[in-house]
Amino acid sequence: MNPPRIEPLSPPYTPELDALLARMTPPGAPSILALFRVMAHNPELAARATGWGGYLLGRKATLTLRDREVVIDRVCALCGAAYEWGVHVAAFAEAAGFSPRETAAIADPHADPAVLGARDRLLVRLVDELHVTSHVGDALWEELAAEWSPAQLVELLMLAGWYRAISYVCNAARVPPEPWAARWAHA
Structure with a gap:
């Protein structure tokens, strides 16, 4: 390291x-x-x-813990931010109800998305599209708008962007891992 x-x-x-x-x-x-x-x-x-x-x-956020953590974990994984991914998995994966297979599928862009429920797969698609294009296509947006309110959609977008910024800091500054944090298999 x-x-x-x-x-x-x-x-x-x-x-x-x-x-x-x-x-x-x-x-x-x-x-x-x-x-x-x-x-x-x-x-x-x-x-x-x-x-x-x-x-x-916090408690005033409009997203569920699970929705939030799917987005955070996927953003951090796509950015290669092992530090932040590990902190979030250790601190929140169990409370969010993630199985080890779901945690692995969220972290690995090559994993079979069928392991995840439909709602989680939508969030993964959102993060993947934002990560690659910085946009959301009309078809995906319609699916998202059927599940989340406008306030929640804004929060999802800001959440993804915030954790991309956090990933930049973690990676570029080379923040050392927390001893208690989760480690991913591809780290």
Whole structure:
């Protein structure tokens, strides 16, 4: 594994940075994530990103946990963001109701999509199309609009884009993996 290009910050932290990292860290997390400690090199950006990320992962989001995690896991897999994929699979796959076969199918673009339910397959198709074209074709959009409200469709698009941006940071900065995170077979 290549060394990090941006080392995660380590304690001792200034009181301001300690407060920011505390806001960024979800309750029950085993430690402050390396990604957050990398983002904290730019505290103003990290503070503002916390609001957006907090909404997408929070109780006020309009998407179900399963829908959200299908999108996040697929985006991270397509981007090769092993760090973020591993964190999300370890933290949310069980709560989202993913079987190991479903987790593997979401992560592998060559896997048989029949393992996934119809709703999950629609989300995978959405992420795949956005990843390749940055657009959604009319036929797919009609299928999506039959399942999700306009508010949820906007959220799906923003979620996919947010995790693409997070994938860029993880990959380019070479954020070191969390010891407790899941590992994918093709990593």
